[in-house]
Amino acid sequence: MPVPGASVVWAPEGPAAGGAAAEEDTREHTGEHGSALGVLRALDSGPRGLVEAEAEERLARHGENTFPGRRPASWPRRFARSLRDPFTAVLLCLGLVSAVMSAWATSCVIAILVTVSCVLRSTGEHRADRSAAALRDMIATTATVRRRPSADAPPLTRELPVDQLVPGDVVLLAPGDLVPADLRLLRATGLTVHEAALTGESTPVPKSPQNGHGAEPARSGLCFQGSSIVSGTGMGVVVATGADTLLSGALPDRDREPYGWRRRSAAASPFDRSVNGIAWTLVRFMLLTAPLVLIAGALLRGRGMETLPFAVAVAVGLTPEMLPVVVTTALARGAALLARGGEVIVRRLPALHDLGAVDVLCVDKTGTLTQDAPVVACAVDGDGRDDPEVLHWAAVNALWTLQLAELPAPDALDEAILDADEELGGGVLGADSVEGVAALPCGPGRLVATAVVRGPALYEPGRAHTPGNVRTLTGGPAPTAVHTLVVKGAPEEVLRRCTRRAGSPLDDRERARLGERAAALAADGLRVLAVAVAERPARKRPYTPADERDLTFLGFVGLSDALAPTAAEALTALADRGVTVKVLTGDHPGTAARVCRELGLAPGEVVTADRLDGLGPLELARLATRTTVFARCTPEHKARVVRALREGGGHTVGFLGDGVNDLSALHAADVGICPRDGVDVAREASDVVLASKDLTALERAILAGRRSTGNIAAYLRITLSSNLGNVIAMLAAGLLLPFLPMLPAQVLVQNLCFDAAQLALAFDRPGAYALRHPAVLRPRALFRFMTGFGLLNAVADLTTFGVLALAVRSFDDERGQAAFHTGWFTENLLTQALVMLLLRSGRRAAEGRTPGPIRLAASALAVLGLLLPVSPVGPALGMTVLPPLYYGLMAGVLALYGGALVVARSRQRG
Numbered sequence: 001m002p003v004p005g006a007s008v009v010w011a012p013e014g015p016a017a018g019g020a021a022a023e024e025d026t027r028e029h030t031g032e033h034g035s036a037l038g039v040l041r042a043l044d045s046g047p048r049g050l051v052e053a054e055a056e057e058r059l060a061r062h063g064e065n066t067f068p069g070r071r072p073a074s075w076p077r078r079f080a081r082s083l084r085d086p087f088t089a090v091l092l093c094l095g096l097v098s099a100v101m102s103a104w105a106t107s108c109v110i111a112i113l114v115t116v117s118c119v120l121r122s123t124g125e126h127r128a129d130r131s132a133a134a135l136r137d138m139i140a141t142t143a144t145v146r147r148r149p150s151a152d153a154p155p156l157t158r159e160l161p162v163d164q165l166v167p168g169d170v171v172l173l174a175p176g177d178l179v180p181a182d183l184r185l186l187r188a189t190g191l192t193v194h195e196a197a198l199t200g201e202s203t204p205v206p207k208s209p210q211n212g213h214g215a216e217p218a219r220s221g222l223c224f225q226g227s228s229i230v231s232g233t234g235m236g237v238v239v240a241t242g243a244d245t246l247l248s249g250a251l252p253d254r255d256r257e258p259y260g261w262r263r264r265s266a267a268a269s270p271f272d273r274s275v276n277g278i279a280w281t282l283v284r285f286m287l288l289t290a291p292l293v294l295i296a297g298a299l300l301r302g303r304g305m306e307t308l309p310f311a312v313a314v315a316v317g318l319t320p321e322m323l324p325v326v327v328t329t330a331l332a333r334g335a336a337l338l339a340r341g342g343e344v345i346v347r348r349l350p351a352l353h354d355l356g357a358v359d360v361l362c363v364d365k366t367g368t369l370t371q372d373a374p375v376v377a378c379a380v381d382g383d384g385r386d387d388p389e390v391l392h393w394a395a396v397n398a399l400w401t402l403q404l405a406e407l408p409a410p411d412a413l414d415e416a417i418l419d420a421d422e423e424l425g426g427g428v429l430g431a432d433s434v435e436g437v438a439a440l441p442c443g444p445g446r447l448v449a450t451a452v453v454r455g456p457a458l459y460e461p462g463r464a465h466t467p468g469n470v471r472t473l474t475g476g477p478a479p480t481a482v483h484t485l486v487v488k489g490a491p492e493e494v495l496r497r498c499t500r501r502a503g504s505p506l507d508d509r510e511r512a513r514l515g516e517r518a519a520a521l522a523a524d525g526l527r528v529l530a531v532a533v534a535e536r537p538a539r540k541r542p543y544t545p546a547d548e549r550d551l552t553f554l555g556f557v558g559l560s561d562a563l564a565p566t567a568a569e570a571l572t573a574l575a576d577r578g579v580t581v582k583v584l585t586g587d588h589p590g591t592a593a594r595v596c597r598e599l600g601l602a603p604g605e606v607v608t609a610d611r612l613d614g615l616g617p618l619e620l621a622r623l624a625t626r627t628t629v630f631a632r633c634t635p636e637h638k639a640r641v642v643r644a645l646r647e648g649g650g651h652t653v654g655f656l657g658d659g660v661n662d663l664s665a666l667h668a669a670d671v672g673i674c675p676r677d678g679v680d681v682a683r684e685a686s687d688v689v690l691a692s693k694d695l696t697a698l699e700r701a702i703l704a705g706r707r708s709t710g711n712i713a714a715y716l717r718i719t720l721s722s723n724l725g726n727v728i729a730m731l732a733a734g735l736l737l738p739f740l741p742m743l744p745a746q747v748l749v750q751n752l753c754f755d756a757a758q759l760a761l762a763f764d765r766p767g768a769y770a771l772r773h774p775a776v777l778r779p780r781a782l783f784r785f786m787t788g789f790g791l792l793n794a795v796a797d798l799t800t801f802g803v804l805a806l807a808v809r810s811f812d813d814e815r816g817q818a819a820f821h822t823g824w825f826t827e828n829l830l831t832q833a834l835v836m837l838l839l840r841s842g843r844r845a846a847e848g849r850t851p852g853p854i855r856l857a858a859s860a861l862a863v864l865g866l867l868l869p870v871s872p873v874g875p876a877l878g879m880t881v882l883p884p885l886y887y888g889l890m891a892g893v894l895a896l897y898g899g900a901l902v903v904a905r906s907r908q909r910g
């Protein structure tokens, strides 16, 4: 329901909503309501936010503000979605062909197969969804809102679950936030927003609350739900929520498809490459089968279209139609187990498979390997002597970047510096402290932060640099004609901008010496910030990064950041599991190297990311493969390294990161992983969220992925080889015998039994061997397996024909043919049971105990094979009772076949 007045402040535009109407809207909205105040008035709100009671009432009126991607899919939609996979499509085609040919039994069985498969899949997904739902709430995104408890109470800033937002709410925005609803900006400082979700545009766009003059009036003053804040801060008023937002309106069907066969991005995921790749190859193969059977029958036996039901049955028999079900069940079970452990949330089901395939894991350092709770360890001048004044100026910078940039939460480094300064005696928060004029905070790719304060720095060589001294010099009735720029940031960046040090000029040699001092601090594992100042005549003109030059160097602040308690253990476990870990950090190379060493990761030669800039894709891939630590990475560098490893190095790459500067890399990786306390956008961009602080959970998640893949592989191996064996035997028999080797109904019933039994493979427990290395489904190896074991299976079938010839003697009459059908049917079910037990997973079948469901399924198959023909159903399916000789001989065939399977399997790799 649109808000009264909202339409006048809200102008959908761009390719999604586009068109002339939108433009007209825009023009209309730049009128009297264009001003921030007008907007607030139209929404019956104010800069101090809504009163809680009023907000509650609006929530009842407008409904919850659910993000379109997060609405749970309805049952019909789930069901419809599960119809969209290649096998179901093939089955439906075959069913249609049968229906057209009036082969009603066949099309009925196919319809049952499709329905069962779809129901099973959607139930599996639903179950996985439910077990993750509670955890998902735990990591739900919040918005920072300003509200008042009562009409005359002062406003409070608090975190509110995004779904509770209402039109008129005043929201604060900071880097890493997702825009929680459609907002009209009231204020912004250096705000840039990533709008790719709406426009596909990947570069951030600047936003400011202008009153709408110029070429693109309204859009730059609006922030849309689904976009994210890259840098800067802002405040805006909510103009549309829930279904009224631009994202909802423009993309009504944009349910995220966490369990879909197709992936979100254009680049193929490992899941697409392996599971889908195999699936499509099989589909092509199957589509060839039916015509092949028809043609062979026509050419060699002069049969016509009467073979069609049989041909269709053979094609259906070859289809691993339960593959989507097994895949979903295996993955959903893995994801549900992880969620139940309370440790890991898999946001996109195929990502669990991809996680099992990861062979290179890139991690960022700060906040992932370390706790991101820095503490000031030292503040020294250029000669390494303790100098409290350095800390004091760093604190001045921290305070005013914080205050003027209106960051809702202080940066961890700034917070540590302010704490330390306060401890040193009073701190800059005291009454006589300097007053800030402007701030240029740091951000992705910008490694320095500048605050401009009123008054001179009066930094003279030989002065007593006590905090008190500085305060009297800069505080009090400061001359207003002078501004001091206070700069702190990465040592090399700050030193580059310095021309003086303690009154004397700073030459290149001295700069290099200072750089070495910073490196020495970093080598101790400290995070190092350099501090510098400059005096300028006071001015009205805004300050820009171009003003950060001709600085006077003051000293360094060193901060220690404790390691995450489980990081070392987690990295060792990953290495043992065949995952190579690489560290991509924005920090100093020295700090990065030291942290790695402490975590037991040999850093080797640390590469600073500026070395990547000139490299071509091939060189980059080579460098990325042999390097363990990349330092001074911009967000783009991180993404480039990840891409190079994926595309050039042929690796499956996971990226674990928590910050805004990790966003591109999270997108670029095969699997994006984010710790629970990462920023909103990072969580939103990731496929897997670690819900606990424990990094070792990652290893367990990877193992869960490998287990799922192992089960899928076992299913494919078993199904494909026995299906192929059957088809070969069927073709051979069809051509050798003057009658159909099996009736279509029997083929389908047998197929139904196989399918039901093979579902148990989703519950397999792959042996330890399968978990030792990244799990990848290799189509080639699979097809080789399928051919080898398929032929073996066909040999068993052909031997059975011999056995039947001995036991039954004559196939001339109907009784004889029924006996043939029955004999083969029984043998098929028995061999299938054997194959399930002997080929399931691991190099040695004896590895680990066979899980209960598989034992049960195999026994059920064997029992069905033996009893179905003699049961009342037998005659209905055209089956008959077999002579005892058959069973005796059959036992021999089975023993031989089992022996051959064990021998052949032990020669197999993997």
Ligand SMILES: Nc1ncnc2c1ncn2[C@@H]1O[C@H](COP(=O)(O)OP(=O)(O)OP(=O)(O)O)[C@@H](O)[C@H]1O
Pocket: 364, 365, 366, 367, 411, 413, 414, 442, 444, 445, 446, 447, 448, 449, 488, 489, 490, 491, 528, 529, 584, 585, 586, 587, 588, 633, 659, 661
């Ligand atoms: N508040 C700040 N003030 C000044 N400089 C800063 C501030 N925050 C970060 N920097 C500088 O920017 C550099 C890069 O920061 P960035 O956030 O990109 O990465 P990081 O947090 O050091 O490491 P990681 O990539 O592992 O998270 C820091 O090493 C520091 O030199």
Ligand SMILES: [Mg+2]
Pocket: 364, 365, 366, 367, 368, 658, 659
């Ligand atoms: Mg980080």
